[in-house]
Amino acid sequence: MRIDSAVNNPSLAQGRPSTARLMGYLLLAGLLMLLDQRGEFVPRIRAFAEQLVTPVYHVAEAPAEALRGISTYSRSYDTVVEQNEVLREQLLGQQGDMQRLAALQEENRRLRALLDATKGRQVTFRFAELVQVSLDPYSHQVLIDRGADDGVFAGQAVIDGLGVMGQVESVTGGQARVRLISDPEHAIPVQILRTGQRTVALGTGEAERLNLPNLPDQSDVREGDMLVSSGLGERFPAGFPVAEVTRVDRETGEAFMSVDARPLAALDRGLEVLLVQPGQGMTGPDTKSAVAAADPGAELAAESGAGTSVDDSDPAAETASAPMSDAEPQAEALQDPAAELPGEDQ
């Protein structure tokens, strides 16, 4: 590429830069922005360029890493013991929950079989850490330290301990960029846990607010209602908590309500995330009768990073149906079998 030739032409060095050249570059920049915004062509260049600049992130991350290392190292023994105790307690409590969950899953599976409803899909998790660099504050994206080499793929759902965070936007060898659910370009299909009503939650550009523009005026929604992923759209597995309704505004004369919700995931302060690995074991014969629920307690005891297996799996029945996780409330499955049909609009 030809850049200004100040070397060949010393008079240019002192003088004003040419306006024509400025206009040319400005047009080019504008064109790039337009194409990038429309998602045409430029994302591919960006993906390639990201491969090249990955080392920069490693350097940029160093100070923050060092700081974190120091703070971890200098933590006193007592604090660690105390923390260990708390974690142990938590683990015990959660193991108890998991045991109950196993029973519930089994029950749920039988009820689903009775209703002839869609089957759950196996979901496993993979641990990843956020890369400690700050991206453009307007873009609502984060970097994680797992990439294509670890099996991460574009479109993969990302959650943290509290709720859904977003989805993988692009991957390089060892890193991936995740678009958060708060990004204005992001939409996630959700379901109101209490009523089973489905809608879509849009990002607003604020980390603490999602917007639900598609709820008709007469829908039953209250402040404090929990929104879980509905599994429609096949990106996000069903049943993961997404947000909590914070504001319901019924304006008379409007066809739709104005509803806001607060994302549950720690979008702007988390350090660790989980990548949702979609169903494995999709092949193989129909095991409808087999009682194949894995023992979740044993799974939990496995090393972190190996991933925890939740959900029993039935490899069959995936034709055009939304992936349903058994984390979904059972009561709803009983009361409202119609809600099992994908593609309906409320």
Add this chain to the structure above:
Amino acid sequence: MSRSNDSVLVLLIALVLAILLALLPLPVFLEPLRPYWVGLVLIYWSMEVPRALPLGAAFLIGLLLDVLTASLMGLHALSLLVLVYLVRRFRPRIRFFPPWQQALAVLALLVNDRIIMLWSMIILGEPVPTWQHWLSPLVGMALWPWIFLGLDHARLASRQSERN
């Protein structure tokens, strides 16, 4: 020794540092205050160094910043192009301002840059930054004298060490 070759190394180091500072994670409440490090370094470069920074280079640095910060491709390129162009354009005047006036000029440049960014974001329907982001130019202005003195000093030192 030739003056045309001077201090390019110093400036490149400053540029790399500025890019790393742009990526440095900050607490959420400090994030909007982050000064436009790369912009400040390029202002200095265009103002003080006899050999101009070509517009093409500003464009490429901007693209690099866009890729690194995952912002809209071309946004920083546009911003840095305008910044460098304006500094070159008014260089004879800005250069001989007294320091406080120069800092004000830098503020004006940075605010103008914010306006351009905001404008392009609105046109393209991107999310609009919160009002706190207007504080960043003020931080940039407050830092300007130190960046100016620091880089001047570093360039002088490197030139002297070369002579010896």
